[in-house]
Amino acid sequence: xxxxxxxxxxxxxxxxxxxxxxxxxxxxxxxxxxxxxxxxxxxxxxxxxxxxxxxxxxxxxxxxxxxxxxxxxxxxxxxxxxxxxxxxxxxxxxxxxxxxxxxxxxxxxxxxxxxxxxxxxxxxxxxxxxxxxxxxxxxxxxxxxxxxxxxxxxxxxxxxxxxxxxxxxxxxxxxxxxxxxxxxxxxxxxxxxxxxxxxxxxxxxxxxxxxxxxxxxxxxxxxxxxxxxxxxxxxxxxxxxxxxxxxxxxxxxxxxxxxxxxxxxxxxxxxxxxxxxxxxxxxxxxxxxxxxxxxxxxxxxxxxxxxxxxxxxxxxxxxxxxxxxxxxxxxxxxxxxxxxxxxxxxxxxxxxxxxxxx
Amino acid sequence: xxxxxxxxxxxxxxxxxxxxxxxxxxxxxxxxxxxxxxxxxxxxxxxxxxxxxxxxxxxxxxxxxxxxxxxxxxxxxxxxxxxxxxxxxxxxxxxxxxxxxxxxxxxxxxxxxxxxxxxxxxxxxxxxxxxxxxxxxxxxxxxxxxxxxxxxxxxxxxxxxxxxxxxxxxxxxxxxxxxxxxxxxxxxxxxxxxxxxxxxxxxxxxxxxxxxxxxxxxxxxxxxxxxxxxxxxxxxxxxxxxxxxxxxxxxxxxxxxxxxxxxxxxxxxxxxxx
Numbered sequence: 349x350x351x352x353x354x355x356x357x358x359x360x361x362x363x364x365x366x367x368x369x370x371x372x373x374x375x376x377x378x379x380x381x382x383x384x385x386x387x388x389x390x391x392x393x394x395x396x397x398x399x400x401x402x403x404x405x406x407x408x409x410x411x412x413x414x415x416x417x418x419x420x421x422x423x424x425x426x427x428x429x430x431x432x433x434x435x436x437x438x439x440x441x442x443x444x445x446x447x448x449x450x451x452x453x454x455x456x457x458x459x460x461x462x463x464x465x466x467x468x469x470x471x472x473x474x475x476x477x478x479x480x481x482x483x484x485x486x487x488x489x490x491x492x493x494x495x496x497x498x499x500x501x502x503x504x505x506x507x508x509x510x511x512x513x514x515x516x517x518x519x520x521x522x523x524x525x526x527x528x529x530x531x532x533x534x535x536x537x538x539x540x541x542x543x544x545x546x547x548x549x550x551x552x553x554x555x556x557x558x559x560x561x562x563x564x565x566x567x568x569x570x571x572x573x574x575x576x577x578x579x580x581x582x583x584x585x586x587x588x589x590x591x592x593x594x595x596x597x598x599x600x601x602x603x604x605x606x607x608x609x610x611x612x613x614x615x616x617x618x619x620x621x622x623x624x625x626x627x628x629x630x631x632x633x634x635x636x637x638x639x640x641x642x643x644x645x646x647x648x649x650x651x652x653x654x655x656x657x658x659x660x661x662x663x664x665x666x667x668x669x670x671x672x673x674x675x676x677x678x679x680x681x682x683x684x685x686x687x688x689x690x691x692x693x694x695x696x697x698x699x700x701x702x703x704x705x706x
Numbered sequence: 707x708x709x710x711x712x713x714x715x716x717x718x719x720x721x722x723x724x725x726x727x728x729x730x731x732x733x734x735x736x737x738x739x740x741x742x743x744x745x746x747x748x749x750x751x752x753x754x755x756x757x758x759x760x761x762x763x764x765x766x767x768x769x770x771x772x773x774x775x776x777x778x779x780x781x782x783x784x785x786x787x788x789x790x791x792x793x794x795x796x797x798x799x800x801x802x803x804x805x806x807x808x809x810x811x812x813x814x815x816x817x818x819x820x821x822x823x824x825x826x827x828x829x830x831x832x833x834x835x836x837x838x839x840x841x842x843x844x845x846x847x848x849x850x851x852x853x854x855x856x857x858x859x860x861x862x863x864x865x866x867x868x869x870x871x872x873x874x875x876x877x878x879x880x881x882x883x884x885x886x887x888x889x890x891x892x893x894x895x896x897x898x899x900x901x902x903x904x905x906x907x908x909x910x911x912x913x914x915x916x917x918x919x920x921x922x923x924x925x926x927x928x929x930x931x932x933x934x935x936x937x938x939x940x941x942x943x944x945x946x947x948x949x950x951x952x953x954x955x956x957x958x959x960x961x962x963x964x965x966x967x968x969x970x971x972x973x974x975x976x977x978x979x980x
Contacts, residue, residue, distance in 0.1 A: 471965075472961055475964065475965050476961075476964050476965065476968055477968075480915055482772065483912060483915055483957070483960065484960065484964060486908065486911075486957045487912075487958045487960070490957050491954040491957070491958055493953075494950060494951070494953050615908075619780075623777075667784045669784070670780050670783055670784030671781050671784030671785055672784075673777075673780055674777045674778060674781030674782070674783070675777070676777075677773065677776065677777025678774050678781065681770060681773060682759065682763060
């Protein structure tokens with residue numbers, strides 16, 4: 349039978365608590381991974397890599413990071429753009445200072461540096477809560493962007509104030525710089541996205557994730573039952589910033605190639621990632637991917653449809669996109685606060701009972 | 707004012723640009739008529755926002771309302787762009803402009819050198835002071851003002867004593883729209899109308915938090931501290947670190963201040979219970 353627990357016997361606790369308890373889900377997951385790793389790298393071209401898949405994977409990582417902080421630990425942050433800038437500038441400085449070390453290590457280190465900065469800006473979260481904290485994280489956003497704009501050391505005193513990623517290779521394949529091919533860019537982003545999603549899934553269902561959720565639901569009550577708010581909140585900030593830093597590093601080094609901080613990592617980026625997790629679903633790994641896919645694909649589709657098919661001017665299409673995104677945010681907050689992930693879950697629950705719903 | 711009602715006035719300045727753009731239609735409308743018309747549109751918009759958005763979000767947490775207003779801001783910005791295009795527009799509704807000669811002459815006599823003050827700035831100060839006085843009086847002494855503060859405190863308790871949440875919300879958004887209209891006209895006259903004004907509206911948030919929500923004197927004092935502070939900081943420390951510190955000074959100040967006093971200067975003490 350399709351999509352049933354029936355006949356899928358579990359004989360250990362390990363089986364019982366797996367991520368995909370239904371067989372069809374599991375096969376679907378393996379199939380998607382097989383296609384993503386085994387087929388797409390061979391058929392991908394520059395347009396698909398640059399317009400759709402690479403930005404999708406990078407924003408999915410950023411959305412995962414913000415979802416850990418906002419969706420699981422309940423600390424709303426508007427500093428995502430600033431933290432992504434930290435990741436980007438950290439990887440730039442590391443790449444130019446230590447050219448012999450592998451780019452993978454640099455990206456991970458950039459994530460670590462961002463985690464440190466995130467913890468620093470997360471410290472006030474112990475005193476400031478909810479809406480106040482959201483505004484306080486704006487301080488991180490504006491201060492970090494200003495810092496990278498004004499201190500020439502960060503962009504190696506280049507005349508334009510831009511940072512440009514040099515060519516670096518993984519297994520003799522260029523993944524950054526102008527020589528990088530579409531499959532190489534796609535694969536490095538995919539590997540990071542896969543590993544980080546796996547990490548996020550396992551962190552959020554372990555004891556750390558349960559602590560975060562206790563803090564989210566009510567921090568005083570969580571403190572009373574023995575969750576240390578200092579550790580829980582700061583670990584959420586650290587993990588979240590680690591993810592966001594890696595996303596920023598990939599965005600700069602692999603996707604953009606050259607970046608100017610105010611343009612690439614401004615306040616709009618913070619809102620964009622926040623919108624992704626609202627539309628995708630707060631507190632859901634799948635939701636982070638769904639939201640990122642939605643908001644990356646929407647402009648591409650709109651542009652293809654409105655500009656390509658209807659012949660409208662580009663700026664009009666961009667304005668209509670703003671309207672659609674704004675309306676969608678409000679609609680989702682009213683109708684389905686748990687986002688696309690919840691809709692997906694409802695569909696699956698219906699499917700389990702189909703064709704005999706009670 | 708939106709804040710007083712437990713909402714966040716993020717969409718408002720966008721409303722303002724929305725309103726002030728109205729003059730640049732195919733035909734010309736007298737300025738006074740256009741402003742009156744825009745005020746009417748603000749009320750209509752307030753009504754629509756209440757009907758379509760806020761009605762469904764009664765009793766939600768402030769942060770949800772905040773995100774909803776961000777969505778609203780995006781929507782209105784897109785709508786305004788679609789209707790009038792995104793380029794910067796000049797705005798002239800007949801407010802006096804140029805250097806005030808009188809002040810220059812008088813201060814010249816007093817100090818030996820004259821102060822250059824734009825007449826528009828003087829008018830702006832005057833209008834702002836009048837608005838603040840009017841709003842304080844409204845919130846403190848009228849029936850609707852008291853009802854508004856009750857709603858800000860607790861939605862359910864306010865409803866249970868017979869206050870109509872819907873009326874209050876329409877009223878608050880209309881007032882906020884009106885204030886935003888005035889602010890938008892003055893700002894638009896000074897530096898042109900464009901939609902990036904929403905970033906300026908964001909800066910109102912640290913001001914309010916520094917002064918403490920629910921306190922109008924707090925908002926004034928907070929505004930003065932941040933306004934004067936960021937100029938002084940830019941003037942004294944700015945040159946040493948490369949300038950443009952105004953972008954973040956307000957936020958960092960509010961952040962540091964809130965760590966020591968989470969409720970702000972004049973805010974009510976936050977009491978939490980399980």
